[in-house]
Amino acid sequence: MLQTDSRGRVGVSATAKTRVLFVCIGNSCRSQMAEGFARTYGSDCLVPASAGVAPASIVAPDTMRTMGEKNIDLADHFPKSLKYLERAEFDIVVNMSGLFLLQKFGNAKMLDWEVADPVGMDYDEHCLVRDEIERLVMTLIQTLRRGPETKLRGLGVGRSPQ
Numbered sequence: 001m002l003q004t005d006s007r008g009r010v011g012v013s014a015t016a017k018t019r020v021l022f023v024c025i026g027n028s029c030r031s032q033m034a035e036g037f038a039r040t041y042g043s044d045c046l047v048p049a050s051a052g053v054a055p056a057s058i059v060a061p062d063t064m065r066t067m068g069e070k071n072i073d074l075a076d077h078f079p080k081s082l083k084y085l086e087r088a089e090f091d092i093v094v095n096m097s098g099l100f101l102l103q104k105f106g107n108a109k110m111l112d113w114e115v116a117d118p119v120g121m122d123y124d125e126h127c128l129v130r131d132e133i134e135r136l137v138m139t140l141i142q143t144l145r146r147g148p149e150t151k152l153r154g155l156g157v158g159r160s161p162q
Contacts, residue, residue, distance in 0.1 A: 018046045018144050021090040021105070023097055027052025027079040028060045029118050029126075030096045033133045036072040042141035049088065053097050055079035062123055066130040094140070096133075111140075 022034035031050035038048035056079045067074050082103050090108045095101055096115045113136055118129040 017044075018092060019088070019090045020046050020048050020092045020094060020140070021085065021088070021108070022048065022050040022094045023053065023082065023101065024050075024115075025053050025097050025099070025117065026056035026119065027081075028056035028058065029063045030115055030129065030133060032059050032063055032074055032077050032079075033067060033130050034094065034096070034137050035077070036067050036074050037070075037134050037137040038141065040072050041138060042144070045141060045144040049080075049085060049090070050077075051080045051082045051085050053082065053099060053101070055081045060119065062118065062126045063130075065123075066127050069127075070130070070134070092140075 020038060022031040022038070024030040027050055031052060035048045035050035038046055042048070059074055059077050059079065064074050082101075086103070090105055092111060093101070093105045093108045094111045094113055096113045098114070098117075101110075115132055115136070116125075116129055118126040121129070
């Protein structure tokens with residue numbers, strides 16, 4: 001749950017969920033899909049948001065339709081700018097824009113996903129992009145559920161040093 005502290009910073013409540021921002025160019029297709037999948041499949045381990053470098057005026061109708069086929073309703077979603085979320089703090093920023101992001105995101109881990117922009121593609125291609133984003137989001141969710149890797153030091157013989 002996002003909360004604002006006494007200094008006006010936006011953050012997550014005491015539940016230690018990873019705050020993830022998905023970024024694309026228009027926040028009309030790719031990042032909206034990623035946010036929808038993350039919200040639906042990963043609400044136990046992350047708090048998703050999405051934004052665009054140059055936001056469109058609406059979520060693309062083909063995006064709404066393709067996500068509806070997965071039983072994910074984006075009716076309440078709308079394109080947002082990075083500026084709209086500038087006070088929010090994120091643990092991970094997933095960049096699907098293909099651009100270098102000029103905005104600073106504090107200590108957030110930056111991930112670059114090379115996903116084709118479905119704007120202007122036919123419907124079947126839009127569905128292929130959706131499926132690729134679903135796969136990437138599920139991989140991220142599974143990684144977050146596993147938690148940080150534990151690095152064990154041993155002698156290579158099944159014993160730890162004393």
